[in-house]
Amino acid sequence: MDWTQGFFPETCWKLHEYTNDVKWKEAAHHFQNLFIDAKGNKTTHDLGFMFYCSFGEGYKLTKNEKYKQAVIDASKSLISRYDTTVGCIKSWDFGKEKWTFPVIIDNMLNLEMLFEASILTGDNTYKNIAISHANKTLKNHFRQDYSTWHVVDYNPEDGSVFKKLTHQGISNESSWARGQSWALYGYTMCYRYTKNPKYLEHAKRIASFITENLPDDFVPIWDFDIKDNTIMHKDASAAALYASAYLELYSYTNNTEYKKLATNILKSLSTDKYFSTYGKNRGFLLEHSVGNFPRNTEIDTPINYADYYYLEALLRLKSISK
Numbered sequence: 658m659d660w661t662q663g664f665f666p667e668t669c670w671k672l673h674e675y676t677n678d679v680k681w682k683e684a685a686h687h688f689q690n691l692f693i694d695a696k697g698n699k700t701t702h703d704l705g706f707m708f709y710c711s712f713g714e715g716y717k718l719t720k721n722e723k724y725k726q727a728v729i730d731a732s733k734s735l736i737s738r739y740d741t742t743v744g745c746i747k748s749w750d751f752g753k754e755k756w757t758f759p760v761i762i763d764n765m766l767n768l769e770m771l772f773e774a775s776i777l778t779g780d781n782t783y784k785n786i787a788i789s790h791a792n793k794t795l796k797n798h799f800r801q802d803y804s805t806w807h808v809v810d811y812n813p814e815d816g817s818v819f820k821k822l823t824h825q826g827i828s829n830e831s832s833w834a835r836g837q838s839w840a841l842y843g844y845t846m847c848y849r850y851t852k853n854p855k856y857l858e859h860a861k862r863i864a865s866f867i868t869e870n871l872p873d874d875f876v877p878i879w880d881f882d883i884k885d886n887t888i889m890h891k892d893a894s895a896a897a898l899y900a901s902a903y904l905e906l907y908s909y910t911n912n913t914e915y916k917k918l919a920t921n922i923l924k925s926l927s928t929d930k931y932f933s934t935y936g937k938n939r940g941f942l943l944e945h946s947v948g949n950f951p952r953n954t955e956i957d958t959p960i961n962y963a964d965y966y967y968l969e970a971l972l973r974l975k976s977i978s979k
């Protein structure tokens with residue numbers, strides 16, 4: 658089981674929606690069914706990534722009841738990780754020597770499935786948990802400049818913060834590039850479901866931090882605080898996420914700066930520097946992402962979620978450029 662396995666079916670659903678070619682629908686169905694049994698897994702917070710990206714997207718297009726049930730079942734598993742004292746969903750069970758109740762900024766994306774589960778079931782429990790998680794994260798995960806820590810470790814006895822640290826960034830006080838994108842995408846998405854202006858304002862502030870720190874080619878180094886030239890790898894996945902989130906933010910604000918930035922990112926990702934030569938990159942669209950540098954895995958490599966969010970951003974741009 659891997660947190661990324663929903664992205665390929667999701668890519669296939671998007672291609673089916675775009676082309677109406679049944680081969681993409683069949684592929685999505687096939688690849689998501691390979692992991693359907695994981696919907697009962699209560700040992701990870703990544704269920705939203707896995708099940709909403711795949712079965713959730715599929716349900717929107719097909720209204721297949723089996724897909725709907727998979728989303729509901731996965732949401733039930735996800736909320737079993739919610740702690741009422743902390744007010745958050747626990748992200749990881751591993752690393753007990755490092756933290757007690759870790760909540761990572763990435764977890765914001767898993768809330769999308771909970772908002773949808775409330776719409777599908779009429780039961781607000783899912784949505785209320787998502788809102789509680791978003792509020793507590795807003796309170797504790799952000800620095801004064803609206804950059805985000807990666808991990809906040811809570812005390813489950815009273816909900817206070819034990820410590821703030823990183824797992825995938827260069828240091829505890831650094832700004833891991835993809836973490837900033839989970840934050841931007843996450844609060845923009847929370848605004849989509851709640852229309853709470855607090856989330857929109859927060860997303861705008863996160864966007865300002867990211868914008869101020871983007872390099873000339875609009876694709877960040879994997880952590881904004883890297884000083885060592887020898888490890889300055891680009892992270893196309895973070896850039897693709899910024900582009901997609903900026904476009905959603907543009908749709909709520911009409912601020913053309915967001916659309917311009919997203920367009921510049923997509924133009925940059927579409928150059929030879931990042932876009933693969935056909936037939937040369939094992940089917941991936943983009944090169945140059947970083948999964949987890951500190952653990953020495955997926956460094957300067959293609960990654961399926963970079964491709965997915967690049968495609969999503971291109972489709973979002975196309976839909977508003979008509």
Ligand code: GLY
Binds near residue numbers: 660763825835948
């Ligand atoms: N959610 C894990 C990552 O962004 O690498």
